[in-house]
Amino acid sequence: MIQGDLLVASAYVRQGLMPVSPYLPGVVITIRALETFRVAHLRCPRLGVQAWVRALCDLHGVPPRTYLAQQFTVAFDLYLAIRAVVDKRVQVALARNTPNWRLKNSCPACLYKLEGEEELLFPMLATIDGNNSLKRFWRREREDFDEDGAAIPGASKERVDNREPAGDYYLPREEVDRWAKEGLEEMMKGFVANDDWLEDEDGCGERWQNMKEDVTARAYGMYDETGIFPALCRHNFMLVVVDMVKSGELAKYGFAITNHLMRTLGKLGVGYDIGCKFDKMVKSHPGLAALAAETGFKCLVGAFHGCGHCRCCQVKNLTTYVEGVGLEGLEGCESFFSKSNSLASTTRYATAFHRKQAITEYFKHADTFDAYQSLSLLLCNKYRAALKVKATLPALLHTMAALNIESREVFGTWLEKEKVFLQTLSKEPPQETLEMEYYQKLVNLRLTEVLSLPAPEAPPAADAAGYQRAAAATRAIETQRRHALERRDKSLATVQDLEARLGTERWVPGGEKWEGAATMVGRRRYQRALDALEGLIIARMFELFKVNLAGTGYKLRKHIAKALQARSKAVKAAIERYNAAADGMTPRKPTLSWEQVVDFAFLSDFDLLREGREDIREEPWALPSGRAAMDQHFKLLRADEEIKRLNLEIRRFVTYIDDEDVFLAHHEARLRTGGNPGLAHQVGLHRMERARFDSMHLERLGKLSTEHGFTGSIRCGVSVSKERHEGVARAVGDTEMPAPRSTDVHMAPARRNEAGREEDEDDGEDADLDELADTFVSIVQIAHDDR
Template sequence: MKHLDMNEAERRDHDRMRDIPEDFDNDGYGYEEEVLRGDVAADISHAGESLTEEAIEAADISLLEQLRAHHNQLFPRARDKRTRTNRTQILVDAFAAQMEAMADAYISWDLETSKEGLASVYSQPKDAEVEETNEVFVVDIFSAYYADVPIIKSDAFVASAYVRQGLMPVSPHFPSVVVTIRALEVFRAASLRCPRLGIQAFVRTLCDLHGVPPRGYLATQFRVAFDVYLSIRNVVDKRVQAALGRNTPNWRLKNACPACMYKLEGEESLLIPLLVTIDGNNSLKRFWRREREEVLEDGTSVPGTSKERLDNRVPGADYYLPREEVDRWAKEGLEDMMKGFVPEDGGPEEEDGCMERWQNMREEVTSRAYGMYDETGFFPALCRHSFVLIVVDMVKSGELAKYGFAITNHLLRVLGELGQGYNIGCKYGKMVRAHPGLSKLAADTNFKSLVGAFHGSGHQRECQLKNLSTYVEGVGTEDLETCESFFSKSNALAPTTRYATAFHRKQAITGYLRHADVFDAGLCSQPASSAVSTRRALRTKATLPALQETMVQLRVESRAVFETWLEKEKRFLRTLSKEPVQETLEMEYYQKLVNLLHQEEHLANVMKLRLPAAAAPTDAAGYQRAAKETRGIETQRRHAIERAAKALEAVQDLEARLDTDRWVPGSEKWEAAATMSGRRRYQRALDDLEGLIIARMFKLYKVNMAGTGYKLRKHIAKALQARSKAVKAAIERYNAAADAMTPPKDHLSWEQVVEYAFLADFDLLREGREDIRGEPWALPSGRAAIDQHYKLLRADEELKRLNIEIRRFITYMGDEEAYLRHHEERLVAESNAGLAHQVGRHRMERARFDALHMVALGKLSTEKGFTGSITPGVSVCKERHARSAPSREDVEMHPVAPTGAPRAPPEEHGDDGEDAEDGGDSGELTDAFLHIMRITHDVATAT
């Protein structure tokens, strides 16, 4: 329907839908026609700013000066001097001046609506003195409407007046559009649970609910309101942390994970107190806004200048290390630095063969900047319970060493001794110990760099025996692959951050990390994961009788023999990487003797050449031809003499090194060396193949693992064939060398290699330098026994660590609840009810899972073989020892039965004691549950 054909009621409804003021008189023209003709100015700017004359007259002269400079739409004849580069910064500065007042207003609104929550309707205080009323367009979840917003005398700013009433303005001074806080909170909660949900999709959803077509500027307005809302929350969070005394540098990092860091009095010490994993992820790239490339006179093109908008905002929390701190660790001449590296044992460094196997260890690959991106990913450090410790951005590069160096330095200085898992931990550990800025710190803190279980299967076997978590004492059953599971969830941020600004990208990542720590990591799932790890370790412990039976069959007296077998395997692998020196010299000497005989024979043949007869003086052409042939023959003789002399010199040098007389053809040493040299190529091919097979033993073992079906086994075989190019190349070299042998050796196919699961299956290894087929560690039963031995060792370590961590977490839950409640009551007594309410929100957020945790841990305590305790201890740190915490006498009134105490007789739990066995209603579980309910003051809620 055309605008001119509408009646007054239809036009008013149409204009209201299009955000047009009802009092606008079009005189026969539509509102949009009047704006386009230039007869009137638009009453709402792109940012939602009111441009009405009433708003201008209400402003003071200083505000008008600011609006004259930055909002020249108020003066149509003035030239617009604003630019897209500084427009965002101007808006940020305007809101920043009002931020503290807006935070006060938000606390007041949150306290006022605390009983009914987000569904409550704000009511004006009865004694409030209203100075003026502004009409604004309110955007809510299920409705959008015009409303008169009163400004009372106590309001410091217009923006804070709106926030006090649960409305978030989209512009700092004269907003005509506001968004309700509940709509913003719904989007915040939804986007944290589903990071793929962006503002544009959510705003379009609101448009669908309101029955209006989506408009581009609506997402911009919502973005402004949402940024202001998050900034207010950050200010409030800082106030809460200051009230709790937790605003000191690195407080969050030092207390990130209760199980890892909340140490108790009298607990056992761990060989590696803290386990950390680091890794780079390139999913969270961000496009770099630049002008088009400039073409110079010589035809070369240079990148265009940056078009990034000025924005000095910094997201809340302290997850990120500054770029300046990371750049201090930029790699300069690392190759020269590594040349002077001396291992801790003082011996020469042995190359483990992994340098060229991982692309993020090759600087020529990782140092290339990606021209289209600014941030090319992020590089986090996580504890073993998935708590985020610290994060850095990868900038215009791949996974460089400086990112790991910066994180390692920060963690070692703040947290001290730790073990760090990294997919290139073998080489990275050497780099850390050789780095001038890290070597002393790493030595003082007993730093350990390890390789996780998943990535470790792709390393050389010799590297695995040194650095794989399975073989490192103190690691337990931790696979050090926490980053991989973390990335599988954080990758969902990529769609909404790929084209975002630098601030909005970091804001989204920081918000996700904070949410993941509270709702996805330890405080939500840590006890459950601890229970799973404990049961897994107990099942591993239950395999000890089977290992003892295997030891009897192998005639192994003690498990210490397995350590000896592993050392033998290490020595054998070292022999594969280098040929014996004596054999190498003898084969080299033989080759030089053969070369000398060949050169002497060639020299004799050249000396027999006859010079051409002299030509007649009158025959000039014949004379020149004879001279040329003579020079050619003389040149051949000279070259033959020189080559023979060099060959003789090389032979004499090797004779001095071997301290032997000249070998002659047919002698015993000559024939032995000839045979050895002939087998050398075959032997090298065999060594390479054997080394690669051992390195991929884990992957090959998966093919024939018990319970693997035929189709799955073939599928894994195809995947190995596609990815194991090195093995296939080694097989080809072996087959070529086998053909050259006398008699020719049998060929080896890829299918045969895939079907083999153990070294003993390779019959061709009998022809190696050392036949290891009879070695116990190469037999299937021996390999299984070694694996089971180390699994049992790691299971014992895991149970010890879990017993400590579970008690730490239980103590933390009680202490944290009491500490937060104490400060909440203190703030109420100090007449600061608003901040006390925010502390209470923080307390409930931290304690919402406590009851479920204790149920899970209580059931775990009834598991057969559980050796830990779920009785709270006393923390080493006295910070949370608040006065309102339960006294020791109160705790002892309902003590939890100690581990190993006799269970109640069966008749107390039923006729056959089944309830006590499965933990469904045991006395210990009941006592533990009542105890934690008493600590958290949730008994009434639970009942």
């Protein structure tokens, strides 16, 4: 033992070795090997402990043993625990250990607000979605059989492990379960009682079934955690995540995350592939409705998944048509899952703790080395994409001149007309419905009046038996007449009520209104079938137009094609109903075949539109040229909003870089001069974790600021939060000093920081080992006390 060490284990740690047992360790693993595996695993999540241990065995020329992987896991768990304690001490030293501090400061571009900024309609945009790749196999005994001989899952043989990984990425399972049944009955009553919910139906209810629990019911006996349900900001920083447990995408996961984000961050817009339904569910939920109204919550349909929704839903919920969203597609979860899915192979058979630990470590790494590293590149790419869209304005003006359109305001009117037209096809006009109902009630009234007339007197019976039969027949007739009188009274009351609602006198057979209503009733079945078919075919044509539109990517084309294929069954069923109704009309109406519908490419091909309530074939918003111009108009509107948002985000990011560097440098010097060099060294490492990318960020943003069309500023502003300014002596007093653009100037701070770190590198390593040793002793002492 080294003088001053209380335990052999702590002496090993001081020498850069991690023991696998606390008191008399016989096996140690170098901290360098543990750190190398940690970094390699985060960069390549498919690399597991077993493969790494086998590689070490190959390097050392020894045969692999099963227990070596277990020993390495023990040492690695201890190493991560020590890192977590050190990180916690750093956060305490920086006064960043308050509840939800990480979430409130997760993204510099979204959340580092500056004084004098213009308020955005949606101050923050996020995206949520479920992913079932990160399942965890549930260890059970062999399956058993019940009394009926049906197989049932065996008892669990999971090892009890109550440890929780460090960090606040996960919402507790208890918090999520609180939303499982709370207020669901009241919420469903709200759906029925709320007229807006019924009238604002978008037609997606039967198609988007993500929230149904039986989707993954077959996996209940195999998996405990069946995936993750995360929330990310629009710059791909992880905000919060929950585990999906023995289920698919249930509403409770979205409720729990939405509640947490609204209470912590305030007003925000969220993208979700079933946002059309989820927005209504949140605003009807008794536990969320008031908070959603207070914060201005809005759930949208992402650009990619939204193209698979019906057109009625798209015109109301698609990001292209929603004010304040910009060009953001709100599909960040999909790209994140494409990378995090590689983690599944190493977590599928892990324990609950090790799965959660691996996911948490991956999130921390992704925030710094993926999201933060590429933040400036993402901002620049978004800005250039918005400028590219704005460059299409002359082409739009040329098209408008060719179509004799005087103002772009007309495109908003066109979209409203399309919305109203699609809604009218989903239900009958109220006036026509009322008149047809009144006509039917009049017919019923005349029938009950005939049935209620007194029956003719029967001839006298010749004998007693005949008298009994005649009396029984008379009683039956009188009973029928009494029932007819009751039905007549009810029909009369209904007729009188309808006459009051219509404001009309009693119609009589042969009258103009009577005959007109009779014709409408005869056409009703045909008209209903035609409306349903018309709505499906028009939506199909508009989506086909989107597939052939320039700029539509290959994946989006395939996604729309799959959605069209899924809806083909509904179109075929509508064709059958229409043909049956057309055969019963006088004169007989033309019928349709599936082959004819498939050949429809333009509305002008759909001759049956003239049979509808409104012929839209010549409407400007229904013509291909008009629709292209309308879509380009809305893209230009969203491009203006995108540039407005990016101008704020770029200045926030530049200010954050300057403030964060000065703040951390100040506290590093404070701790060093205050007699705590080990903690000062850890603050320095924390400072360099992100600062290594700052020169690259400033260089990218500097180049963007010189490009034509850039209207923002890369001058540092003043943050609303004073956390990084209190007690900090800034190296540069003028906060409005422009950010440097020269590559040499950008690299100079990095070289100075690197040189400064090298000067005391030896002392820092010794201090770091002292810190690790002290932490290890504390952990061992806690474990000893627990025993």
